[in-house]
Amino acid sequence: MASTLTRAEAEALLYREARLLDTRQLDEWQTLFAEDGVYWIPIDETKPISENASLIYDSPARRDERVYHLLHTVFPAQTPPSRLLHFINNVEVEGRGDSEAVIHSNQIIYETRLGDFSQYGLGELRPIVASMRHEMRLVDGAWKIALKQILLINREMPQGNLTFII
Amino acid sequence: MNAFDNAGSLGAEGENRDELVRTAPHAFRVHTRAYTDAEVFAREQKQIFGKIWVYVGHESEIPAAYDWKTSHIGTQPIIVTRDQEGRLGAFLNRCAHRGASICREAKGNSKSFTCPYHAWTYGIDGKLTGIPYHHEPNGYSEHFQMPEGLYRIPKVESYRGFIFASLNSKVQPLLDQLGTAKLMIDRRVERSPVGELVLRSVPYVARFKGNWKFQSENIVDGYHFIQTHYAFVKLQEKYQDTTGDFGVHKGASISEMRKHRIQGTVYGCPQGHGINFRRAANIDDLVTGEYADYHKELRALRGEEEFGWIIGTNAASIFPNMGMIHQQIRTWRPVSPDVTEVRIYLYDVKGAPDRLNEGWLRSQERFYGPAGHGMADDVEMFAVNQQGLEASAMDWLILDRGIDQEKLLDNGDYEGMLSSETAQRAFWRRYSKLMEQA
Numbered sequence A: 001m002a003s004t005l006t007r008a009e010a011e012a013l014l015y016r017e018a019r020l021l022d023t024r025q026l027d028e029w030q031t032l033f034a035e036d037g038v039y040w041i042p043i044d045e046t047k048p049i050s051e052n053a054s055l056i057y058d059s060p061a062r063r064d065e066r067v068y069h070l071l072h073t074v075f076p077a078q079t080p081p082s083r084l085l086h087f088i089n090n091v092e093v094e095g096r097g098d099s100e101a102v103i104h105s106n107q108i109i110y111e112t113r114l115g116d117f118s119q120y121g122l123g124e125l126r127p128i129v130a131s132m133r134h135e136m137r138l139v140d141g142a143w144k145i146a147l148k149q150i151l152l153i154n155r156e157m158p159q160g161n162l163t164f165i166i
Numbered sequence B: 001m002n003a004f005d006n007a008g009s010l011g012a013e014g015e016n017r018d019e020l021v022r023t024a025p026h027a028f029r030v031h032t033r034a035y036t037d038a039e040v041f042a043r044e045q046k047q048i049f050g051k052i053w054v055y056v057g058h059e060s061e062i063p064a065a066y067d068w069k070t071s072h073i074g075t076q077p078i079i080v081t082r083d084q085e086g087r088l089g090a091f092l093n094r095c096a097h098r099g100a101s102i103c104r105e106a107k108g109n110s111k112s113f114t115c116p117y118h119a120w121t122y123g124i125d126g127k128l129t130g131i132p133y134h135h136e137p138n139g140y141s142e143h144f145q146m147p148e149g150l151y152r153i154p155k156v157e158s159y160r161g162f163i164f165a166s167l168n169s170k171v172q173p174l175l176d177q178l179g180t181a182k183l184m185i186d187r188r189v190e191r192s193p194v195g196e197l198v199l200r201s202v203p204y205v206a207r208f209k210g211n212w213k214f215q216s217e218n219i220v221d222g223y224h225f226i227q228t229h230y231a232f233v234k235l236q237e238k239y240q241d242t243t244g245d246f247g248v249h250k251g252a253s254i255s256e257m258r259k260h261r262i263q264g265t266v267y268g269c270p271q272g273h274g275i276n277f278r279r280a281a282n283i284d285d286l287v288t289g290e291y292a293d294y295h296k297e298l299r300a301l302r303g304e305e306e307f308g309w310i311i312g313t314n315a316a317s318i319f320p321n322m323g324m325i326h327q328q329i330r331t332w333r334p335v336s337p338d339v340t341e342v343r344i345y346l347y348d349v350k351g352a353p354d355r356l357n358e359g360w361l362r363s364q365e366r367f368y369g370p371a372g373h374g375m376a377d378d379v380e381m382f383a384v385n386q387q388g389l390e391a392s393a394m395d396w397l398i399l400d401r402g403i404d405q406e407k408l409l410d411n412g413d414y415e416g417m418l419s420s421e422t423a424q425r426a427f428w429r430r431y432s433k434l435m436e437q438a
């Protein structure tokens, strides 16, 4: 079945992903990925993966672990938890034949920690600013994420708590 | 004194307002002010960062002639350089004219530095080489005493690639300050058959809410691991090596991990270092396993006994601003009493198999960094701790753990058990000595 990804479809995919992340439906979020899909936040995207550490480089197994960590364990950096809101802009689709496409978008994600906002680290409103690249693949008639790459504009600089899924 | 009558003032209250550390038989206390007070912070800059050797970078970051990088000695911004002859140097990152910052990039390679403001120029050796319009009628007088160049940091030395600098021209010899930390550096460097570690270019950087001494204490805190990182321990129990731990965290269950955590010895050094040494227990596996050739080569080079220590699980807090754990060099700098910047530089062990270096890399990526499953919790604890100390009506913190078990060795180190506070006490003993010096 030949198909190209339209911008309207791409936007719908991104909006749905954003909603799943903002509402912590992370098991559902996992289903957006192709079987070998990678979730990647590089520090230096120009270097080979094998030579450089990323902020996140999640193979499917590691993605599973990250989601398990967030949903089924209690840890200080998410106690109290973060609340997120994604804003999506500048969506472009780069077609790559019948069964592949790349979605470019710019996103601003606002994050805040709940809890006693009189305390350090809680109750601040933090913007996370990134350009994103979703490499999509058609799998059994559905578009799946083969790679989600997030380029933070301040990726080499000091980062605060990033223990949630962007 | 009732139980709530502030922990461990150990009797006599208030005779000495400047007292930061108080000891008694079986007890060891640190004052809240040591982590929060602006005057204490200013005094640290003078008495600690101004007086002793401070880690400022690694030679592999500036391998070639004319390479340089920016760094800090405490709050002092500096430039670390390699000159045309390959010699190391260091200068304040400040123009001799009216004080503008000379380097605005984190690293580079250049034969000269030009100040962005009025364009005074300096050689890689710091010498002033040019002043624009020097001799114009409205220029400098014939009596003008031209500065020699950038302010040179009086002492710069490298030990096996680790560059230390001191603002104090009379500082003690570097190896005297390193003490047992020399052995820690040796054991890490000697994981490389050619004795060389090579830093990867881009570090993890966190600027955290919390005093810098929290980081010095925490990197060798055997006591917190199972508690602070309980979720990680659960992950480890569930995922083992399947998500890339690469055998770094020993033990397949919570109780095994805890058992491993209390094995080994911690040394608390008179120079302020805390060092954990755990000899590898699985030498036979290593010399027959996937990386047998590499391990056999190391064993042949270093001898059976030392090989076990080199390849063991070691960690160190090297006074005042450097840490070593896993395949990383960590360095931290005080920004203000309650803000600290910490950088984690991962490195390649030169001559080790690529697969091994990459395995270690992925393993650390999983635990460290702002999205890692471990470090984010430590950084959170620093904020939580700084927050807690806002409650300053209570004076003292308790660092007594394991005090009766630690014994003083001939070289001046205390030897204690892992998960004791031997390392932290060593830090504070040295700290208070330096702070009290005239």
Ligand code: FES
Pocket: B095, B096, B097, B098, B099, B100, B115, B116, B117, B118, B119, B120
């Ligand atoms: S401040 Fe550097 S040239 Fe004037």
Ligand SMILES: [Fe+2]
Pocket: B218, B224, B225, B228, B229, B374, B378
């Ligand atoms: Fe920790």
